[in-house]
Amino acid sequence: MTDIQRYSYDVVVIGAGGSGLRAAIEARLAGKRTAIISKSLFGKAHTVMAEGGAAAAMGNVNPADNWQVHFRDTMRGGKFLNSWRMAELHAKEAPDRVWELEAWGALFDRTKEGKISQRNFGGHEYPRLAHVGDRTGLEMIRTLQQKVVALQQEDAINLGDPEARVKVFAETTITRLIVENGRMAGAFGYQRETGGFVLFEAPAVIIATGGIGKTFKVTSNSWEYTGDGHALALLAGARLLNMEFVQFHPTGMVWPPSVKGILVTESVRGDGGVLRNSEGKRFMFDYVPDVFRAQYAETEEEADRWYDDQANNRRPPELLPRDEVARSINSEVKAGRGSPHGGVFLDIASRLPAEEILRRLPSMHHQFKQLADVDITAEPMEVGPTCHYVMGGIEVDPDTQAAAIPGLFSVGESSGGMHGSNRLGGNSLSDLVVFGRRAGLYAAEYVDATERPAVSDAAIESAVAEALAPFERTGGESPYAVHADLQQTMNDLVGIIRREHEMEAALKELVTLRERAAKVSVTGGRAYNPGWHLALDLRNMLVVAEAIATAALERQESRGGHTREDYPAMSPEWRQVNLICSLDDDGRIKLTRQPLPPMRDDLLALFERSELKKYMTDAELVSLPAGDSAQEGNH
Amino acid sequence: MAYMANLRVWRGDHGEGKLVDYSVEVNEGEVVLDILHRLQATQANDLALRWNCKAGKCGSCSMEINGRPRLGCMTRMSIFDQDQVLTITPMRTFPVIRDLVTDVSFNYEKARQIPSFSPDPATKPGEFRMQQVDVQRSQEFRKCIECYLCQNVCHVIRDHEENMPAYAGPRFLMRVAELEMHPADMADRRNIAQDDFGLGYCNITKCCTEVCPEGIHITDNALIPLKERVVGRKYDPLVWLGGKITRKQHRDTPRVPGKH
Ligand SMILES: Cc1cc2nc3c(=O)[nH]c(=O)nc-3n(C[C@H](O)[C@H](O)[C@H](O)COP(=O)(O)OP(=O)(O)OC[C@H]3O[C@@H](n4cnc5c(N)ncnc54)[C@H](O)[C@@H]3O)c2cc1C
Ligand code: SF4
Ligand code: SF4
Ligand code: FES
Numbered sequence: 001m002t003d004i005q006r007y008s009y010d011v012v013v014i015g016a017g018g019s020g021l022r023a024a025i026e027a028r029l030a031g032k033r034t035a036i037i038s039k040s041l042f043g044k045a046h047t048v049m050a051e052g053g054a055a056a057a058m059g060n061v062n063p064a065d066n067w068q069v070h071f072r073d074t075m076r077g078g079k080f081l082n083s084w085r086m087a088e089l090h091a092k093e094a095p096d097r098v099w100e101l102e103a104w105g106a107l108f109d110r111t112k113e114g115k116i117s118q119r120n121f122g123g124h125e126y127p128r129l130a131h132v133g134d135r136t137g138l139e140m141i142r143t144l145q146q147k148v149v150a151l152q153q154e155d156a157i158n159l160g161d162p163e164a165r166v167k168v169f170a171e172t173t174i175t176r177l178i179v180e181n182g183r184m185a186g187a188f189g190y191q192r193e194t195g196g197f198v199l200f201e202a203p204a205v206i207i208a209t210g211g212i213g214k215t216f217k218v219t220s221n222s223w224e225y226t227g228d229g230h231a232l233a234l235l236a237g238a239r240l241l242n243m244e245f246v247q248f249h250p251t252g253m254v255w256p257p258s259v260k261g262i263l264v265t266e267s268v269r270g271d272g273g274v275l276r277n278s279e280g281k282r283f284m285f286d287y288v289p290d291v292f293r294a295q296y297a298e299t300e301e302e303a304d305r306w307y308d309d310q311a312n313n314r315r316p317p318e319l320l321p322r323d324e325v326a327r328s329i330n331s332e333v334k335a336g337r338g339s340p341h342g343g344v345f346l347d348i349a350s351r352l353p354a355e356e357i358l359r360r361l362p363s364m365h366h367q368f369k370q371l372a373d374v375d376i377t378a379e380p381m382e383v384g385p386t387c388h389y390v391m392g393g394i395e396v397d398p399d400t401q402a403a404a405i406p407g408l409f410s411v412g413e414s415s416g417g418m419h420g421s422n423r424l425g426g427n428s429l430s431d432l433v434v435f436g437r438r439a440g441l442y443a444a445e446y447v448d449a450t451e452r453p454a455v456s457d458a459a460i461e462s463a464v465a466e467a468l469a470p471f472e473r474t475g476g477e478s479p480y481a482v483h484a485d486l487q488q489t490m491n492d493l494v495g496i497i498r499r500e501h502e503m504e505a506a507l508k509e510l511v512t513l514r515e516r517a518a519k520v521s522v523t524g525g526r527a528y529n530p531g532w533h534l535a536l537d538l539r540n541m542l543v544v545a546e547a548i549a550t551a552a553l554e555r556q557e558s559r560g561g562h563t564r565e566d567y568p569a570m571s572p573e574w575r576q577v578n579l580i581c582s583l584d585d586d587g588r589i590k591l592t593r594q595p596l597p598p599m600r601d602d603l604l605a606l607f608e609r610s611e612l613k614k615y616m617t618d619a620e621l622v623s624l625p626a627g628d629s630a631q632e633g634n635h
Numbered sequence: 636m637a638y639m640a641n642l643r644v645w646r647g648d649h650g651e652g653k654l655v656d657y658s659v660e661v662n663e664g665e666v667v668l669d670i671l672h673r674l675q676a677t678q679a680n681d682l683a684l685r686w687n688c689k690a691g692k693c694g695s696c697s698m699e700i701n702g703r704p705r706l707g708c709m710t711r712m713s714i715f716d717q718d719q720v721l722t723i724t725p726m727r728t729f730p731v732i733r734d735l736v737t738d739v740s741f742n743y744e745k746a747r748q749i750p751s752f753s754p755d756p757a758t759k760p761g762e763f764r765m766q767q768v769d770v771q772r773s774q775e776f777r778k779c780i781e782c783y784l785c786q787n788v789c790h791v792i793r794d795h796e797e798n799m800p801a802y803a804g805p806r807f808l809m810r811v812a813e814l815e816m817h818p819a820d821m822a823d824r825r826n827i828a829q830d831d832f833g834l835g836y837c838n839i840t841k842c843c844t845e846v847c848p849e850g851i852h853i854t855d856n857a858l859i860p861l862k863e864r865v866v867g868r869k870y871d872p873l874v875w876l877g878g879k880i881t882r883k884q885h886r887d888t889p890r891v892p893g894k895h
Contacts, residue, residue: 040685040687040693040695041685041695041739042743043781044687044693044694044695044781046687048687048688048692048693048780049687049688049690049692049693095761096760096761099760099761099763100760102760102761102763103754103758103759103760103763104752105751105752105754105814105817105820107765107770107773107774107777107817109767109770109774110765110766110767110770113764114763114764114765114766115764132774132777133774135692135778137692138692138777138778138780139777142777146746146751146752147751149746149747149751150751150752152747153747153750153751156747157890162747193732193733193736193738222686222687222688222689222693223686223687224687255664256662256663256664256665257662257663257664258662258664258665258666258669259664259689259690262689262690263690363691363692366691367690367691370691370709370711371664371666371690371709371711372664478676478680479680480675480676480677480680481676484676522680522681523680523681524680524681525681527648527683527732527733528648528683528732528733528734528736529680529681529683530675530680530681530682530683530684531675531680531681532681
């Protein structure tokens with residue numbers, strides 16, 4: 001094993017998106033030698049694509065906002081299946097994390113008083129998203145990237161080596177976690193440029209690898225989103241939580257075919273854009289579900305007044321949580337009232353002056369102009385649902401982000417719990433920095449309290465053999481063909497509306513795809529060979545796909561990002577159940593049910609009993625603390 | 636509507652390679668990156684190229700198409716004649732790793748030399764107050780997606796590798812300008828812009844601005860104003876005198892990490 005480069009670190013962070021970078025910064029601030037590993041170049045992680053903003057109840061635009069309101073919105077958005085502790089920490093700490101970004105150089109858009117401006121978004125009661133036009137993710141990643149650089153500059157001056165305590169390993173892919181005697185010992189992978197292998201020995205590993213969208217055909221996600229972290233954790237013996245919840249964003253581009261799925265930011269609706277069907281009707285008024293009836297406008301007039309006067313009007317239904325809007329669009333198209341290319345119309349042109357659209361939504365304007373020949377200041381866009389985000393993820397401790405294996409942590413989209421069954425827009429970017437900081441902090445603490453397990457030769461040998469296998473085989477299928485069929489299967493059979501027989505068919509098909517994947521062979525050498533990379537990613541996507549389909553088949557209700565045609569209602573009994581995936585000895589998904597921990601009384605008291613009634617079982621309601629109904633509903 | 640496009644794609648590694656001819660299907664609305672992906676999936680599984688967002692947001696898919704630096708994901712096939720041969724090559728200024736992938740580490744080294752954001756330590760997070768008009772200038776530069784097309788096209792380094800150590804290139808001179816114009820930044824980077832990052836090499840040809848996919852006015856809004864500020868500083872008699880007497884950098888000029 002001569003061609004393996006070995007490194008030794010205190011903390012290894014897999015992922016250089018918002019959550020990974022924030023975690024690495026915290027670990028380095030705690031004095032730990034930290035490695036940041038990323039499949040693409042530094043500064044290109046998926047976070048760069050986030051558009052709308054980061055949710056934090058700073059109250060800069062509406063002083064009535066506070067963490068309690070944000071907490072309530074998050075729980076409602078997730079249909080009360082969230083880890084309430086994570087939702088609480090998130091709502092409380094998000095403002096500090098956003099202000100911290102500003103102190104590190106981020107330049108958010110401003111209010112008239114010179115504070116950070118905040119915009120409206122679906123499911124958020126008040127304007128809450130700190131933003132920079134529609135390129136907030138770029139601002140976040142660049143700021144964190146530049147903070148890493150600032151720390152390296154400090155180390156250059158004080159220690160004579162910029163990489164003394166934090167080093168970025170770009171274009172490096174981790175293919176295995178290494179566990180020795182039940183504890184984390186390191187991570188193994190390859191460098192894209194050379195195809196050479198690398199071994200990171202470290203007692204603490206933080207998975208911050210993002211999502212799984214590339215398992216589906218129509219998606220807003222990039223090639224990086226092959227569910228690596230989810231799969232790495234499962235294969236190492238950790239557990240995944242509620243993988244059935246996949247968010248289909250209501251507004252992806254639908255035309256031309258080559259851009260199908262690319263995101264159209266929710267800010268378009270937050271800033272006044274409305275959805276219409278082929279008859280010109282603002283159809284969302286017809287789709288307000290009972291649980292949200294009290295908070296949403298019933299007429300166009302009221303909805304339009306809301307933008308200027310939120311105290312006396314209710315929100316437009318276009319700003320319902322994403323799962324609701326996506327399903328409504330789906331229904332309109334199915335009923336034959338769709339746009340020419342199978343979507344619906346999103347109209348901002350008739351709602352705002354052209355120059356205002358250009359100021360607020362410059363990259364949307366650019367995107368449509370360049371890619372679809374549509375001028376959004378003059379014509380409506382055509383949009384439809386696209387696979388966007390996975391709420392399910394690695395099961396972690398809500399305070400420390402620690403996973404089931406000592407020394408393993410996870411944060412960001414790869415971790416589960418925070419968003420329940422549906423994530424509110426803007427709650428991811430804030431999630432990244434809130435829990436990124438926590439993961440870094442607790443990983444550093446863990447390192448102080450543990451000895452370093454050694455990596456065994458056997459572990460390395462089997463990782464090498466697995467990585468080289470696609471070269472050993474000849475005459476097999478191309479990995480691209482298997483990937484395309486997997487995406488089609490998931491799109492058709494485990495998509496936005498789910499049916500029992502389709503999911504069963506999907507699981508059957510996944511078995512075949514697994515067999516095909518085990519036989520793919522690759523051409524070319526080891527240096528920068530995307531065919532080889534994809535062949536290795538297939539393992540991850542397949543195991544994630546199986547987890548999603550298995551959990552989706554099990555959960556017999558509709559909630560958030562999981563809609564069952566055969567079980568269309570939300571069930572209070574199912575709300576008490578978390579579905580946990582682990583791997584059995586044959587590497588197949590094993591499902592267990594686990595009760596949701598009951599919410600703390602002071603948090604329960606933030607809701608009216610009448611609202612809790614819509615979500616909870618009678619038994620739960622009986623045991624509610626007295627006096628909880630003192631809370632006024634506020635609109 | 637579909638047709639077959641004739642592509643000549645540079646294949647090879649570490650400087651040794653050749654243009655290889657391919658014929659690839661093109662459908663309505665597609666961009667160059669789609670065609671390269673199709674080529675990769677059907678004829679050249681190991682074709683190396685970078686991409687992430689496919690929406691002009693990440694700056695990964697920089698390449699040269701018929702000699703012009705562009706993002707593959709934002710270049711529509713419809714702007715070319717159907718019978719035209721498309722020559723696709725990696726960025727010329729940076730060493731090739733494989734096929735269309737280049738070694739852009741030069742840029743990360745330069746990024747690490749520019750003294751970071753330096754706010755007043757007395758201002759606590761949450762206390763910053765800045766007006767929109769004041770942040771707007773730096774915000775324009777922060778639109779940069781680090782595609783390095785401007786770095787690739789700037790003649791100071793495109794044709795003169797020997798200038799690379801002394802010259803940060805438009806993207807990073809713009810980063811200096813961004814910090815200089817940041818309303819909450821306290822440091823003065825004017826001297827080092829000239830002395831360490833080679834602002835003087837730039838003779839405002841505006842080629843960088845022309846290729847910037849974000850439409851940032853690099854030359855007019857960053858480089859020229861930075862030059863004006865540097866001149867202001869250089870001829871400020873007090874600063875000049877101070878510099879002469881102590882032979883030290885002005886006290887608010889930060890050190891260039893890794894340079895001293
Ligand atoms: C188009 C779009 C717009 C969005 N807009 C918003 C918004 O406005 N507000 C909001 O809150 N959220 C938004 N989201 C969601 C949000 O951007 C993501 O959920 C979030 O950025 C994920 O961050 P992360 O840190 O978890 O991971 P990412 O930023 O995705 O980073 C993952 C990292 O892991 C690395 N990685 C993955 N696998 C491996 C491996 N095997 N080995 C090594 N490295 C690996 C990748 O290279 C990458 O560096 C949007 C998402 C999309 C797609
Ligand atoms: S304007 Fe200056 S930086 Fe831009 S290309 Fe010309 S010489 Fe280079
Ligand atoms: S300034 Fe423009 S051309 Fe240069 S790296 Fe940034 S986005 Fe690319
Ligand atoms: S793929 Fe992101 S800019 Fe082209």
